[in-house]
Amino acid sequence: DIRSYVAGHYQEYSRDVNGKRYVCTGSPTQVANTLAGYQRPAARANNAGTQYLRYDNAIVSIGPDGTRPCSIRVEDLSAGYNHGAFIFLGPGFYPGAPSGGAGGSPGGPGGTK
Numbered sequence: 001d002i003r004s005y006v007a008g009h010y011q012e013y014s015r016d017v018n019g020k021r022y023v024c025t026g027s028p029t030q031v032a033n034t035l036a037g038y039q040r041p042a043a044r045a046n047n048a049g050t051q052y053l054r055y056d057n058a059i060v061s062i063g064p065d066g067t068r069p070c071s072i073r074v075e076d077l078s079a080g081y082n083h084g085a086f087i088f089l090g091p092g093f094y095p096g097a098p099s100g101g102a103g104g105s106p107g108g109p110g111g112t113k
Contacts, residue, residue: 002039002055008021019075021065028062028070035060035072 010022024031032051036044041053041060050063059075065071 001075002035002041002060003055003058005038005083006035006060006072010072013071019073022072022074024062024070024072026070028064031070032060035062062073078094 014021043054045052053060061073064089
């Protein structure tokens with residue numbers, strides 16, 4: 001399970017009702033490759049320097065957080081995914097879309113294009 005792997009290999013530094021954040025070293029791409037190598041995600045995307053990995057029950061985001069150049073955020077799929085928070089990532093991230101399916105939107109975090 002990706003949650004157990006991240007919790008066992010990275011130090012948690014914050015949490016909220018939707019997820020937890022962990023400190024990582026290296027580039028977000030390198031860390032995403034490591035995580036994807038451990039457990040293959042159903043979908044993967046990159047947006048504005050942040051890597052996103054979608055699993056059956058979680059979204060893992062790897063990117064900068066404030067002054068931290070590398071941070072891993074693990075959150076429940078239901079935290080934002082079912083409400084369309086990740087729609088801007090395109091196919092595989094649109095609610096209900098399979099990883100290879102059509103759907104999604106080419107828009108950005110502030111709304112669609």
